[in-house]
Amino acid sequence: MHDAHPLAHAYARLTPDLVLDALEHAGLRGDGRLLQLNSYENRVFLCHLEDGGSVVVKFYRPQRWTDAQILEEHAFAWELAQAEIPVVAPCVLSEALAGRTLGEFEGFRFSVSPRHGGRAPELDDAWTLQRLGRFLGRLHAVGRRQPFVHRPTLDVHGFGEELLAWLLNHGIVPADVAPAWTAAAQAALDGVRRCFEAAGPVAMLRLHGDCHVGNILWTDAGPHFVDLDDARMGPAVQDLWMLLSGDRSARTHQLSQVLAGYEDFMPFERRELHLVEALRTLRQLHFAAWLARRWDDPAFPAAFPWFGSSAWWSGQVVQLREQLEAMAEPPLAV
Template sequence: MPGYSELDPGAVLEALDAVGLRGDGRLLQLNSYENRVFQVFLEDGDVVVAKFYRPGRWTDAQILEEHAFALELAQAEVPVIAPRGLQPAPDTPVPVALAGDPPTLATLGTAAAPHRFAVSDRSAGRAPELEDPLVMEWLGRFLGRLHAVGATAPFQHRRTMDVATFGTAARQRLLDGRFVPEPQDVLWAAASEQALVLAQQAFDRLPGARQLRLHGDCHPGNILWRDEGPHVVDLDDACNGPAVQDLWMLLSGDRPTMSMQLESLLEGYESFMRFDRRELTLIEPLRTLRMIHHSAWIAERWEDPAFPAAFPWFGTAAYWQQQTQQLREQIEAMGE
């Protein structure tokens, strides 16, 4: 499966031409490690964002579930940036296949560059002021509305946020690929194993906990704030899982500060969606899964030239010593 080496500006403009969106020659590559994302200025004066999916990461069915969820949220007037419907341009020299109902996923038909992409409207905003209780309450209302839609039916093709997928499998990929150098490999392996046992025990203590369709990666960088409130710009990691997964990454600071933030968040959330407060015991297990999964995510993409440049410390003894220490801290936190 090819990577992004052939995705130069000419190829991006050619791809958009194939779906009837003719660029005026100006484009800007936006910050994204996972996919390649471009802001493209069109001849008609409009500006769109084109996301080219990382080859091999998702199946078409998984991408189309992401798109369908975004469109369902938009239909319910939950502020998300949903993909545009696409159609092939007449007499395009580049074969393009479209999928979805409406068609939202395009695949270039050339053997040399079978890139899949989606197009959305450009949307601007600023980072939310998480220290403001009113902002946190507003974010809670927003997530409550998102989860009310997400609770109506599960994803059938996308992943589930659980220990096996985001912890055990990620850990094994790191060990099998020998990404952890000696002698840190033994120490990290022991700490990660113990941490995942505790994480699984925490999940096991909540039998029958509700599983929702989630944003999945709801950190502040994926939320844009405008005068009319928040909206999300990236559902690339949408998954099934517990509601608290979309809440905990918005908390920061010491424990008293996070407790106040959480109360504001839940005050807004429960205006639209009941929250099972037993799920608060999953915050540290979920943080543990994110740590291990993030290391595996970097390792799996190490052949992409963007990753060694962006994460030069990955693979060093210092990095894995730090990871081992943080896992030990997580073991202590989960044991409290």
């Protein structure tokens, strides 16, 4: 059903010994204790060091990003950190790696970051939402200083049209569901285009790109991001809409709290609210294509055993039709 990928099992070579050797190559000596952290796209390990500290080592999925794209992400993280915005930036590595933030060992590219813990933010708390808004406003104030040169832009073509074509061309959708899913996906993309037309020209800036609660850690000092792996150009509302949940009244209240903090540091163009459900729809299409493209990585069938069944794709048809209705509603008014 799914195409084989020549690098699908590359991570099978990523043994504990290789992880520790890569760490030593970067100028750090582990004490042998490793804990694999929750990450499907990359492989991420908590590594304890002989000196008593610990670091997080991320091994990038081969062929997903170019070196230039990864280094641009790292530079953005450092720019944010220098502006005293709480984002965990990658470490500068040893002289053997020319003082870079991106290492290479045995065919794997990797980075090392300080360990920073935390808990999920409480999104039902108004004060927390305002703090998150201020945090994102500060992040976007830096993000708008200059564009990314190498990283992609979140738009209808790359996050919608290309993915739909790929899924259809590779025969991913089961034959008994394919006609209904194709019709629903094409109608949903038409709805997305209408939303973008209603919003009109919106400013594109450097974003976190994947701002859900799993990517935000909260401490007594407030929130911080630990990963900018999906950073890209896009509209500001992309980093706001995933903080909203519940019925329309609840989402309106949440958004008003987020913007109360956000606009202390960044203006927000209300026209972008036309894009909230459109971006949700694009994320749904992206998720289906992401699972299909990663299916030959053994971690994916283990974690998502329901993917590929007719029942799952039928559920996607229902969700796409619901999104088409949601996109036809007036945007949230704050």
